Amino acid sequence: MTGYKGVIDHAEPDYTTGQRTLIARLEADLKVQLAHKQHRLAHSLSVASCAEGLALLYGVDPYEARLAGILHDWEKALDGEKIISRSRELGIDMGVDLELVAPLLHGIVAARELPARYPEVPPAVWHAVEVHTTAAAQMSPLDMVLFVADGIEPLRPKTPGIEASRALVGEVSLEDLFWESFVGGIIYVLKGSRYLWPGTIDTYNRLAASRNRAGAR
Ligand SMILES: [Fe+2]
Numbered sequence: 001m002t003g004y005k006g007v008i009d010h011a012e013p014d015y016t017t018g019q020r021t022l023i024a025r026l027e028a029d030l031k032v033q034l035a036h037k038q039h040r041l042a043h044s045l046s047v048a049s050c051a052e053g054l055a056l057l058y059g060v061d062p063y064e065a066r067l068a069g070i071l072h073d074w075e076k077a078l079d080g081e082k083i084i085s086r087s088r089e090l091g092i093d094m095g096v097d098l099e100l101v102a103p104l105l106h107g108i109v110a111a112r113e114l115p116a117r118y119p120e121v122p123p124a125v126w127h128a129v130e131v132h133t134t135a136a137a138q139m140s141p142l143d144m145v146l147f148v149a150d151g152i153e154p155l156r157p158k159t160p161g162i163e164a165s166r167a168l169v170g171e172v173s174l175e176d177l178f179w180e181s182f183v184g185g186i187i188y189v190l191k192g193s194r195y196l197w198p199g200t201i202d203t204y205n206r207l208a209a210s211r212n213r214a215g216a217r
């Protein structure tokens, strides 16, 4: 399997019956959770498939990638004010007024709330869900797979930035693919005159330092 097309068109791995059962259950539950947001539902299932394909390409567990994709936007069911009040109830501290970072909160809330409902989902999946909006200084391969799949899944429009990332699939390492996606996300925020969370700048500096130490381009 090579390239973006191979990632999109991949065959489903040979999952166990237990794995298939949980995938089907989570997909069914997500359809209820996002019943009023069909676009978000389609995006989530598309990310799940894209993440599974990227995982197969880059030697990451495709089952965990598939689960992370299904679950990552679960809390998008809550609109702006509700995700903020839920975050306050959970004591989530972003170091700034939560009103400023509302788009970042749904992954963190999901990672806090859903493990109790789905204890059979591996902890690594919840970490990937938690950092899919913010990234983090320490990104596991699974974290990177979900982050990238969220940005390049096939239902996303063919913007120059997204097309550039898609063209890199299979051509560069997972670390470099993630870096392009992460930096592209920051540029999107800057060009749109949107609020840039200071935590993102800190993460950028930490990741850039470790890339420079590793001798990456
Ligand atoms: Fe998201």
Ligand SMILES: [Fe+2]
Binding pocket: 043, 047, 072, 073, 150
């Ligand atoms: Fe998403």
